[in-house]
Amino acid sequence: HVKFIEQFGENRDGGRWLMMSDVCKHCVHAGCLEVCPTNAIIRTEFDTVVIQSDVCNGCRDCIAACPFGVIDINPLNNTAMKCTLCYDRMQSGLTPACAQACPTASIQFGPLSELRARADARVQQLTDGGEDRARLYGADDSILGGLNSFYLLVDEPEVYGLPANPQLPSQNAVPSAVLSTAGAAAMGVLGMVGLRKRRMDGFAAEARADAEARATATDDAGEEAPRA
Numbered sequence: 001h002v003k004f005i006e007q008f009g010e011n012r013d014g015g016r017w018l019m020m021s022d023v024c025k026h027c028v029h030a031g032c033l034e035v036c037p038t039n040a041i042i043r044t045e046f047d048t049v050v051i052q053s054d055v056c057n058g059c060r061d062c063i064a065a066c067p068f069g070v071i072d073i074n075p076l077n078n079t080a081m082k083c084t085l086c087y088d089r090m091q092s093g094l095t096p097a098c099a100q101a102c103p104t105a106s107i108q109f110g111p112l113s114e115l116r117a118r119a120d121a122r123v124q125q126l127t128d129g130g131e132d133r134a135r136l137y138g139a140d141d142s143i144l145g146g147l148n149s150f151y152l153l154v155d156e157p158e159v160y161g162l163p164a165n166p167q168l169p170s171q172n173a174v175p176s177a178v179l180s181t182a183g184a185a186a187m188g189v190l191g192m193v194g195l196r197k198r199r200m201d202g203f204a205a206e207a208r209a210d211a212e213a214r215a216t217a218t219d220d221a222g223e224e225a226p227r228a
């Protein structure tokens, strides 16, 4: 859904609304995908992140691992659920429903390079108009390797409920000094949804191999030792 944040001056003047679409960010380095013990969370052919409910056991590890709080439990079947960036629509060559329905094109969908160019131009337009806090959040690879849903902000990320310095739960974390520098520079109103084509195949394979190795280690540890 879309969050509205009201900002007013002391005399209730100069008010404005900040808006944030709190969809899944489809992170290039996705904590949810990294921790899922059943491989229910997959990287799709569009480099988006999707939960397969029929493979989910409802353990909720992914909820704790997501730095953006976008995963919830479906009370009907006790499995994890979140935005899929309309995986079914994309498989049919359609635009995700949020971007399709937005009447002001505040949410846009398309190839990353095109969206980034559009977003950069919008930041410049806002800056020229006197908004010196206009920045992009997640458009480059400084936040979790890049967010496939990235944002144009006009205030601190925390004002929108976005972490300035999100972290991965495991050894795949980017060095914190790099993230600190990037997070401090990120600010934000206009939401944009980007799509990175097949950038993450290598990372997804590594994450899957790590998960399988962990599962094997757990299985081995759980085996009863043969009796003499």
Ligand code: SF4
Residues within 6 Å of the ligand: 023, 024, 025, 026, 027, 030, 031, 032, 033, 049, 065, 066, 067, 068, 069, 070, 071, 082
């Ligand atoms: S925003 Fe959360 S649920 Fe979405 S890919 Fe990133 S870590 Fe996973």
Ligand code: SF4
Residues within 6 Å of the ligand: 035, 036, 037, 038, 039, 040, 041, 051, 055, 056, 057, 058, 059, 060, 061, 062, 063, 079, 080
């Ligand atoms: S709740 Fe489901 S999707 Fe999330 S980590 Fe557990 S098994 Fe994986």
